[in-house]
Amino acid sequence: MTFNWIAVFGAAFIPLLTGMIWYNPKVLGNAWMSSAGLDEEKLKGANMALIFGLTYLFGLFIAVSMMGVTVHQMHFGSVFANDPTAKDPNSEIGKMIADFYSKYSSNFRTFKHGALHGGLTGFFFAMPVLAINALFERKGFKYIAIHTCYWILTLLLMGGVVCAYL
Numbered sequence: 001m002t003f004n005w006i007a008v009f010g011a012a013f014i015p016l017l018t019g020m021i022w023y024n025p026k027v028l029g030n031a032w033m034s035s036a037g038l039d040e041e042k043l044k045g046a047n048m049a050l051i052f053g054l055t056y057l058f059g060l061f062i063a064v065s066m067m068g069v070t071v072h073q074m075h076f077g078s079v080f081a082n083d084p085t086a087k088d089p090n091s092e093i094g095k096m097i098a099d100f101y102s103k104y105s106s107n108f109r110t111f112k113h114g115a116l117h118g119g120l121t122g123f124f125f126a127m128p129v130l131a132i133n134a135l136f137e138r139k140g141f142k143y144i145a146i147h148t149c150y151w152i153l154t155l156l157l158m159g160g161v162v163c164a165y166l
Contacts, residue, residue, distance in 0.1 A: 003067075003166055004165055004166050006165075007161055007162060007164075007165035007166050008060070008063045008064060008067070008162065008166065009060065009063075010161065010165075011059070011063040011066065011157075011158045011161040011162050012056055012057075012059035012060040012062070012063045013056065013059065014059065014063075014154055014157050014158045014161065015055055015056075015058070015059040015062070015154050015158075016052060016055055016056060016059065018150065018153055018154045018157065019055070019150070019154075022146075022150045022153070023150075028146055028150075031142065031146060032143075032146050032147075034142075035139065035140060035142040035143035035146060036139070036143060059158075062155070062158060063158055063162055066114075066118060066121075066155070066158050066159050066162045066163075067162055067166060069117050069118070069121055069159060070113065070114040070117045070118065070159045070162055070163035071109065071114075071162070071163055071166055072107075072108055073101065073104065073105055073107070073109075076097070076100055076101075077097060080093055080097065108163075109163055109164065109166075110163065110164055111160040111161070111163065111164035112160070113163055114159040114160040114161070114162055114163020114164055115156045115157070115159055115160035115163075116159075117159050117163070118155040118156040118157065118158055118159020118160060119152055119155065119156040119159070121155050121159065122148070122151045122152030122153070122154070122155040122156060123148075123152055126148065126151040126152070126155060127144075127148040127151070127152070130144060130147045130148055130151065131144050131148070134147075
């Protein structure tokens with residue numbers, strides 16, 4: 001199985017792009033600032049190069065993890081990872097792996113399928129993590145909803161890109 005690393009590096013930009021729109025004051029930026037207890041003055045003076053750079057790096061981590069969430073074929077080979085004959089293309093296992101990938105490497109490799117798994121990851125993983133943090137930070141429903149919907153959308157798009165173009 002080959003990887004299109006351009007798709008992974010491209011998908012890593014999605015959190016920045018969706019965030020630029022989502023948290024814009026003309027969209028949900030003002031509601032987010034209000035629910036987070038922030039204002040324009042508190043946001044001034046930040047090192048935006050560092051914030052954007054780290055956001056891209058973390059987006060890259062997420063894009064790599066989305067490979068395992070959306071591309072089911074990635075898991076097949078891991079079953080044989082400890083078998084030394086798996087890397088020999090002439091061994092029984094090597095032939096079985098090659099046969100599997102020749103027949104099934106493109107199954108469920110669409111934007112739609114990746115978006116489904118990305119959205120589910122946003123709802124069943126990102127939302128509970130954000131909600132737990134928000135509960136202990138004494139943040140309200142609006143705060144949780146704004147961030148959760150952002151991450152569901154972002155992971156949906158990332159999953160779609162990674163699955164379709166990897």
